[in-house]
Amino acid sequence: MTQAVPAVVAESLTRVFGDFVAVDRVSFEVATGEIFGFLGPNGAGKTTTIKMLAGLLLPSSGRGSVAGFDIATQSDEIKRNIGYMSQLFSLYGDLTVAENIAFFSGMYSLPRLRRAERRDWALEVAGLAGQADRITRDLPLGFKQRLALGCAVLHEPSVLFLDEPTSGVDPLSRRRFWELIDTLTEAGTTVFVSTHYMEEAEYCDRLALMNRGKLIALDTPARLRANVREPLLELQTNDGPKTVEALRDLPGVLEAAMFGRAVHVAVTDRTRAERSIRSRLTERGLLLQSLQEVAPSLEDTFVAEVRAAGGAPVD
Numbered sequence: 001m002t003q004a005v006p007a008v009v010a011e012s013l014t015r016v017f018g019d020f021v022a023v024d025r026v027s028f029e030v031a032t033g034e035i036f037g038f039l040g041p042n043g044a045g046k047t048t049t050i051k052m053l054a055g056l057l058l059p060s061s062g063r064g065s066v067a068g069f070d071i072a073t074q075s076d077e078i079k080r081n082i083g084y085m086s087q088l089f090s091l092y093g094d095l096t097v098a099e100n101i102a103f104f105s106g107m108y109s110l111p112r113l114r115r116a117e118r119r120d121w122a123l124e125v126a127g128l129a130g131q132a133d134r135i136t137r138d139l140p141l142g143f144k145q146r147l148a149l150g151c152a153v154l155h156e157p158s159v160l161f162l163d164e165p166t167s168g169v170d171p172l173s174r175r176r177f178w179e180l181i182d183t184l185t186e187a188g189t190t191v192f193v194s195t196h197y198m199e200e201a202e203y204c205d206r207l208a209l210m211n212r213g214k215l216i217a218l219d220t221p222a223r224l225r226a227n228v229r230e231p232l233l234e235l236q237t238n239d240g241p242k243t244v245e246a247l248r249d250l251p252g253v254l255e256a257a258m259f260g261r262a263v264h265v266a267v268t269d270r271t272r273a274e275r276s277i278r279s280r281l282t283e284r285g286l287l288l289q290s291l292q293e294v295a296p297s298l299e300d301t302f303v304a305e306v307r308a309a310g311g312a313p314v315d
Contacts, residue, residue, distance in 0.1 A: 005068060007032045007159050007190035008053060012062035015048050022048045024213040025062065030192060032158075035185055037204030038194035039302060041312035044210040046194045047163055053192070054161050055079050067158050080108070083152035087164040091148050093137030097128055100136055100151060108155035122150030125180055142173025149180055153189070160184065162193040166200065178203055198299045209305050216309040225301050230254055231270040234294040235263040235277070238287040246284045250276055255303055264300055266307075 008030035015023040023045040030036040038046050051057040053066050055075030064071040067081045084090075091100050101122050105115045123129045126147040128139075136144065145166065153160060162181075166174045178200065181191055193204070201207055202221055209217040209224075217224060237243045243263045247256040252273045254266040267273035270293060281288050296304065306312055 004032050006030055007034070008036070008064075008066050008192060010049070010053065010062070010064045013049065013052060013059050013064050014061040015045075015052060015057065016060040021213050023052070023059075026210075026213075026215045027062075028208055028215060028218055030190060032190055033185055033188055034206065035181065035191045035193065035204045037201050037207040038192065038210065039196070039201055039207055040194075040210030041306060043212075044312075045213040046210050049210070050161055050163050050192070050194060053078075054082060054084050056084075080155075081157055081159070083155075083157040083160040085148050085152040085160070085162050085165050087167040091136050091144060091151070093135070095136055096133050097123070097126075097136055097139070097147060098132035100147065101132075101154070104151040104154050110155055118154045122147065122154060125150045127176075141169050142176070145169055145173060145177055146180065149177065153184065157189070159190045159192065162191065164194050164196065166195065166197065174200065198297070198302065201298055201302075209302065211306050211309045211312065214309070217305045221298055224305075225296050225298060228296045228301050228304050230266045230268065230304065231273070232294055232296050232300055233265045233267060233270070233273065233277070233291060234259070235265060235291050236261070236289040237263065237281065238289065242284065243281065243286055246280055246286060247277060250280050252276060255307060257303070259297070259299070264294075264297075266300070266304060 006029040011027050012025045013023055014025055026049060040046050048057065052059050052071055053064055055071060055078035058072060066078050069077040069081065071078065092103065095103065101119045105118065110118060123132060126143060128143060128147060166177055185191055195201060204221065206218065206220055207224060208215055235243060240258050240261060240263050244256045244258060247253050247265055252268050254268060256263060256265045265277065274291065278288060
């Protein structure tokens with residue numbers, strides 16, 4: 001049985017700007033039909049990596065391929081065979097909805113006999129059927145987002161790159177957006193998406209975590225969570241923010257942060273930490289209502305991996 005060729009390949013992919021190494025020898029493969037998530041703090045190298053893979057930026061060294069095309073020598077072929085959507089949605093605000101669809105149809109050289117069919121499809125998935133004459137800048141953000149996605153896949157590309165596409169969009173619109181992504185992947189599209197929303201990361205088949213230009217972890221969401229070794233305590237107190245402040249410099253505490261109304265505290269040793277936490281909270285006049293060890297969320301996992309890799313870049 002012949003093994004399927006990966007939709008995306010990166011081998012020691014590197015990009016340097018002067019003395020700054022934005023992407024440092026990053027290697028991974030993305031299977032056909034996979035939803036591949038890209039996570040990392042600001043400045044981690046996510047967007048630069050995506051631009052290299054999308055044929056928008058040449059690598060300084062290393063190699064890669066997308067949909068079977070070489071990113072260094074076949075960038076034009078890549079651009080014709082992928083969809084790309086950035087967090088700015090890539091739409092023209094002064095054009096109508098129909099004019100935006102027509103523009104992208106032409107840009108992707110969509111056969112004229114198919115343009116009406118694909119226009120109607122894009123209007124339907126965007127929730128804009130019957131509203132083709134609306135000016136795009138006047139649309140609510142969620143509609144712009146779905147319209148931009150529809151425009152990015154008018155030509156039915158085999159690989160779709162989404163660079164933080166739901167930034168600033170409300171939760172309901174994000175959910176509808178991901179329903180569209182599921183529909184695309186069921187039809188065989190490979191989706192490569194960067195996001196900083198942890199609930200979105202859970203939808204991905206696998207996640208790559210970037211920090212300071214390096215790939216620091218790569219696995220399924222469940223396996224990444226299972227790899228966290230430090231005990232994680234969840235505290236309920238009468239003042240969460242003051243609890244975080246009180247515990248951050250406590251010996252044995254690796255991280256203390258708000259998690260909803262609770263406080264999550266990563267520690268080196270549970271027994272010692274419990275004693276010192278109780279003592280510190282009493283010293284600060286804070287009331288401890290409950291304390292228990294919990295399984296790490298994906299957000300906890302992300303923080304732990306970044307901490308182990310030296311911490312996030314400082315602006």
